[in-house]
Amino acid sequence: xxxxxxxxxxxxxxxxxxxxxxxxxxxxxxxxxxxxxxxxxxxxxxxxxxxxxxxxxxxxxxxxxxxxxxxxxxxxxxxxxxxxxxxxxxxxxxxxxxxxxxxxxxxxxxxxxxxxxxxxxxxxxxxxxxxxxxxxxxxxxxxxxxxxxxxxxxxxxxxxxxxxxxxxxxxxxxxxxxxxxxxxxxxxxxxxxxxxxxxxxxxxxxxxxxxxxxxxxxxxxxxxxxxxxxxxxxxxxxxxxxxxxxxxxxxxxxxxxxxxxxxxxxxxxxxxxxxxxxxxxxxxxxxxxxxxxxxxxxxxxxxxxxxxxxxxxxxxxxxxxxxxxxxxxxxxxxxx
Amino acid sequence: xxxxxxxxxxxxxxxxxxxxxxxxxxxxxxxxxxxxxxxxxxxxxxxxxxxxxxxxxxxxxxxxxxxxxxxxxxxxxxxxxxxxxxxxxxxxxxxxxxxxxxxxxxxxxxxxxxxxxxxxxxxxxxxxxxxxxxxxxxxxxxxxxxxxxxxxxxxxxxxxxxxxxxxxxxxxxxxxxxxxxxxxxxxxxxxxxxxxxxxxxxxxxxxxxxxxxxxxxxxxxxxxxxxxxxxxxxxxxxxxxxxxxxxxxxxxxxxxxxxxxxxxxxxxxxxxxxxxxxxxxxxxxxxxxxxxxxxxxxxxxxxxxxxxxxxxxxxxxxxxxxxxxxx
Numbered sequence: 047x048x049x050x051x052x053x054x055x056x057x058x059x060x061x062x063x064x065x066x067x068x069x070x071x072x073x074x075x076x077x078x079x080x081x082x083x084x085x086x087x088x089x090x091x092x093x094x095x096x097x098x099x100x101x102x103x104x105x106x107x108x109x110x111x112x113x114x115x116x117x118x119x120x121x122x123x124x125x126x127x128x129x130x131x132x133x134x135x136x137x138x139x140x141x142x143x144x145x146x147x148x149x150x151x152x153x154x155x156x157x158x159x160x161x162x163x164x165x166x167x168x169x170x171x172x173x174x175x176x177x178x179x180x181x182x183x184x185x186x187x188x189x190x191x192x193x194x195x196x197x198x199x200x201x202x203x204x205x206x207x208x209x210x211x212x213x214x215x216x217x218x219x220x221x222x223x224x225x226x227x228x229x230x231x232x233x234x235x236x237x238x239x240x241x242x243x244x245x246x247x248x249x250x251x252x253x254x255x256x257x258x259x260x261x262x263x264x265x266x267x268x269x270x271x272x273x274x275x276x277x278x279x280x281x282x283x284x285x286x287x288x289x290x291x292x293x294x295x296x297x298x299x300x301x302x303x304x305x306x307x308x309x310x311x312x313x314x315x316x317x318x319x320x321x322x323x324x325x326x327x328x329x330x331x332x333x334x335x336x337x338x339x340x341x342x343x344x345x346x347x348x349x350x351x352x353x354x355x356x357x358x359x360x361x362x363x364x365x366x367x368x369x370x371x372x373x374x375x376x377x378x379x380x381x382x
Numbered sequence: 383x384x385x386x387x388x389x390x391x392x393x394x395x396x397x398x399x400x401x402x403x404x405x406x407x408x409x410x411x412x413x414x415x416x417x418x419x420x421x422x423x424x425x426x427x428x429x430x431x432x433x434x435x436x437x438x439x440x441x442x443x444x445x446x447x448x449x450x451x452x453x454x455x456x457x458x459x460x461x462x463x464x465x466x467x468x469x470x471x472x473x474x475x476x477x478x479x480x481x482x483x484x485x486x487x488x489x490x491x492x493x494x495x496x497x498x499x500x501x502x503x504x505x506x507x508x509x510x511x512x513x514x515x516x517x518x519x520x521x522x523x524x525x526x527x528x529x530x531x532x533x534x535x536x537x538x539x540x541x542x543x544x545x546x547x548x549x550x551x552x553x554x555x556x557x558x559x560x561x562x563x564x565x566x567x568x569x570x571x572x573x574x575x576x577x578x579x580x581x582x583x584x585x586x587x588x589x590x591x592x593x594x595x596x597x598x599x600x601x602x603x604x605x606x607x608x609x610x611x612x613x614x615x616x617x618x619x620x621x622x623x624x625x626x627x628x629x630x631x632x633x634x635x636x637x638x639x640x641x642x643x644x645x646x647x648x649x650x651x652x653x654x655x656x657x658x659x660x661x662x663x664x665x666x667x668x669x670x671x672x673x674x675x676x677x678x679x680x681x682x683x684x685x686x687x688x689x690x691x692x693x694x695x696x697x698x699x700x701x702x703x704x705x706x707x708x709x
Contacts, residue, residue, distance in 0.1 A: 118455075152488035161487035168454065169487065173478050179447020180479065186448055187455040190407070190433060209471070213444035220439070374485045375523050377492035377547030 059269040060276075063336050067345070069111060069268050070331060073103035073324050075349040076127035079136055082353045083126065083143060087303045091361075092143045095172075096157045096303040099127035104323030105230050105293035106131050108263075108271025109198065112279045118166045118197045120181040123158035124230075124297075125170040128200060132167045134160065140356035146363035153366045154374065175201065175208035178227070182214045185223030189286065196282045200228045204235030206249050215256045218288040225288040226278045230265065232297045237309040253290035265295030266323045269330075386566045389559040391533035392422050392498075394566070395540035396460060400430050403458060406544060409436040409445055410462030410498075419464050420500060420559055442468055446475035446497060450483065453495040458544060466501035466553065467513040480549040481524030496543045500556040502594055503644060504693050507556075508684035514645035514676065516592075519551050520621040520654075526550040526575055527621040531596035533564040535619055538573030546575060555593040562597060576620045578628035584614035587638035587706050590629065590655055592618040595642045595694060602699040611707045621651060629655055630663045637668035638706050642694055647675035669709035674702045 058066060080098045087096050099106060102124075110119060110131035121128040129139050134150060142149025143157050150160045158172040168184065171177040181199035188195050205211055206229060218225045229249045233240050241247040253260025259281065263274045271293055281287040296318035300307035331337040337345075386394070400406045407430075408423055414437035417424030427435035438445045442463055449459035463469045469476070476497065484492040503512035520527045526548055530536040536554065543550035581596065582603050589599040596617045603613035616632045618624065633639050639659060641652035652673035659671050674694050676682075682692050 120451075150488075151486055151490075154488050155486045159486045161490045163487070163490040168491070171479075173474060176447075176474055176479060179444040179475065180451035180454070182444060183448035183451020183453070183459075184455050185451070187452040187457045190452075191456065209441075210443050210447065213439065213441040214447070216439055216441075217444055217448065374487075374489045376526075377484060377489075377494075 058334065059273050061269070061272070066331060066336060069107055069272065070324070070327050070342070071345050071349060072107045072111065072131055073268060073327065074346060075136065075352060076103045076106060076130055077324060078346075078349050078353045079130060079139070079356070080126060082357060083140075084299070084303065086143070086357065092157070093145070094156050096143070097124040097301065098297070098299045098303070099124060101298035101318065102230055102232060102265070102295045103127065104268035104271055105265035105295045108268040109200070109226075109228050109275045109291070109293065112272055112275040113196065113198060116166060117195050118168055118181070118184050120168045120177040120184070120197065120199045121170050122174070122177065122201050122205070123170055123172045124202070125160055126157070129160045129162065129165075129167050129170070133165045134162045134167055136352050136356040137359040138162070141360040141363050144360040144363070145365070146360055147366045148359070148363040175205040175210040177201070178205070178210050178214035181225060182217050182223060185218060185225045186221060188224055189221070194283060195224070196279050197223070197225045198228055199225055200230060202235065203229060203231040203233065203240045203249055204243065205229070206252055207244055212255075215253070215258060215288070215290065219256045219258045222286045223288055224282040224286050226275065226282050227288065227290045229290065229292045231292050231294050233294070234301070234310070236301045236305070248292070250290060250292040259287060259289035260292070261289065262292045262294065265293030266318070266321045266326070268323055268327055383565045383567055385563055386533045387560050388530070388533045388536050388554070388562045389420060389422055391537035391566050392540060392554060393424065393426070395537045395544070396423065396426060397429070398570070399541055399544045400426065400434065405456060406458045406460065407434040407436065407452070408460045408462065409438050409448060411438055411440050411445070411464045413437060413462050418462065420556065422462070422498070442470070442472035443475055446472040446480065449495045449497070450475060450480050450493055453493040454483070454491045458494050460496045460498060460544060463497060463499040465511050466499040466515045467510040469499060469515060476519070476525070476549070476551070477522050481522045484548070485524060492547050493549050494547050496540070496550050496552050498552045498554060500559070501553045502555040502557055503682040503689065504557045504594060506684060506686065506689060507682070509681040512682035514643070516553060516621045517645050517650045520651060524549070525622060527553065528575055528619065529553045529555070529592040529621055530619055531555070531558065531562070531593055531617050533562065534566045534571065535573050535579075537566050538571045539575060539619065541570070542572050542575050550575065553593070557594050558597070576623040576625060578619060578625035579617045580614060580628070580632065581617045582613065582615040584612040585636060586612045587640065587703060588614045588616060588632040588636045589640050589642060589699070589703065590616045590618060590632070591642040592621070595644060598694065598696045598699055599642055601696045602703055605696070605700045606703055606707070609704075611703070613703060624654070624658070626658050626662070629658055633659050633663040634666040637666055638709065640672045640674060640703055640706050642674045642699055644676045644693055646678045647673065648678050650675055669706055672702060672706050674699060
């Protein structure tokens with residue numbers, strides 16, 4: 047039932063060379079995107095409340111890369127990287143952070159409310175735990191319509207103390223729905239450590255209450271995350287067995303851009319940064335002789351250029367028209 | 383045309399819509415094998431199977447959440463909240479998610495879903511089986527709120543709600559379920575959401591109501607007719623969107639308006655109707671717009687004397703209407 051965290055990847059884990067390089071590229075894209083987001087936030091180009099994925103890239107990419115394009119992702123408010131990993135264009139995400147008409151939600155949502163029906167990215171949710179029952183509903187629709195898709199429901203450690211989490215796991219198991227519940231355990235619910243908020247601080251154990259597969263994986267090891275997710279996605283797709291996966295990871299930055307981060311020790315942050323998933327995979331690729339320093343540098347230049355282009359696109363995109371304030375209240379757009 | 387009780391009309395509407403559209407399904411507590419606590423879904427599980435008439439766990443947040451997730455993926459759910467009073471745990475899903483989904487996804491996801499809930503008092507249900515919730519949810523843009531008062535409307539509005547592309551909160555007054563009988567048109571009977579209906583023509587004053595109070599108002603109008611006062615009765619039947627034109631039309635016709643509801647007064651629907659009249663038909667008024675509402679106490683008491691004191695009655699409506707007529 048439990049997968050112990052492991053020290054380091056030892057091989058290709060059944061992935062092709064291009065898949066391995068793809069994981070590296072995707073993680074680095076998220077890192078560079080979030081660094082740029084922080085920069086633009088500090089320049090007041092991005093407003094509101096903004097939560098970064100820096101540090102969590104392996105958990106995000108390791109899980110979402112195991113899905114097919116037609117599979118669904120329900121996320122939470124720390125979801126820029128989740129959207130990118132599901133294939134949403136960096137420019138559309140950045141434009142949404144800017145609040146522009148070309149953003150994923152045409153500037154209605156901003157950082158915490160990305161949506162893309164086209165990419166089956168079913169949303170960022172700013173209210174903790176609220177997307178889980180909705181993900182379950184999509185699981186029901188898949189089964190009723192006899193389709194082969196899988197739903198991935200992603201949330202933080204804080205969400206596992208909320209009633210909706212328990213309602214959702216109960217129903218998913220009861221109805222045998224094709225769902226993988228992914229807990230990105232970055233060990234703090236805002237400023238409160240997991241052990242101070244949850245009677246069971248090993249989140250994967252909560253699956254036991256619903257007789258569901260529970261797994262814990264080192265969320266700083268993208269290959270380990272990917273391997274276990276592949277297995278859980280398969281059991282969801284083939285046997286409609288839901289599961290709960292806990293990825294133990296760490297966010298290098300505060301809860302949000304406005305968090306002074308006074309509740310964590312600098313040594314602790316440094317220790318986790320010393321296990322950085324992107325550096326680890328880079329070293330691993332070099333050891334396997336799948337990439338050299340120059341190759342990794344080239345990937346960095348490519349994703350940096352992609353992020354720069356996203357910023358340029360966002361900068362140049364139009365603001366929404368205030369006359370459109372009443373659009374999208376109802377489906378027909380004219381009512382209300 | 384057949385005579386039906388209101389709850390029979392509700393059941394017929396769901397039955398017909400499930401028959402014509404396989405994406406329609408029902409989810410709620412005890413709606414399947416048990417057929418619903420009021421038997422609104424009686425027989426549907428046998429006819430359509432337990433994967434379409436789903437006995438959910440006792441967990442309102444996930445009942446509505448599941449409906450949202452299914453509606454976002456090609457289904458047309460009908461979620462039943464066993465009593466409107468139990469809707470609290472689902473408040474987030476309804477208000478934060480269902481109502482805002484279309485808007486915050488900029489039209490990527492609109493939700494064709496219905497949430498049915500028995501509401502209202504007068505059945506000695508006391509604190510947690512008598513509540514009115516129309517003002518609370520009517521305040522929320524993105525939702526539609528419907529309150530049928532007759533069997534024909536119950537059927538026609540529910541069928542329209544199921545086919546509607548947006549989330550509809552469908553409130554059924556539990557006291558009317560078996561009390562109110564009426565003719566229901568045969569065939570595919572639909573009533574447009576957002577339209578009010580004049581139930582009785584009159585010229586001296588207008589009563590505006592919905593749900594059980596509609597019937598009390600009709601009785602009060604009959605009483606006043608015997609006293610030589612001609613009363614018009616307008617059935618709102620849709621809280622959101624509200625039929626402003628019908629409200630203004632009856633106001634301009636009689637010049638005197640009394641709004642009646644059992645939901646408590648402060649911040650209630652009556653205040654909204656009054657505002658619509660004051661903004662657009664002030665010149666037509668021959669008297670202050672009046673309201674007769676439930677009292678601003680936390681909930682309906684159990685004791686029958688106290689319950690009667692809470693609920694607007696035919697006598698109290700007639701008394702208030704006489705006051706208005708004499709103004």
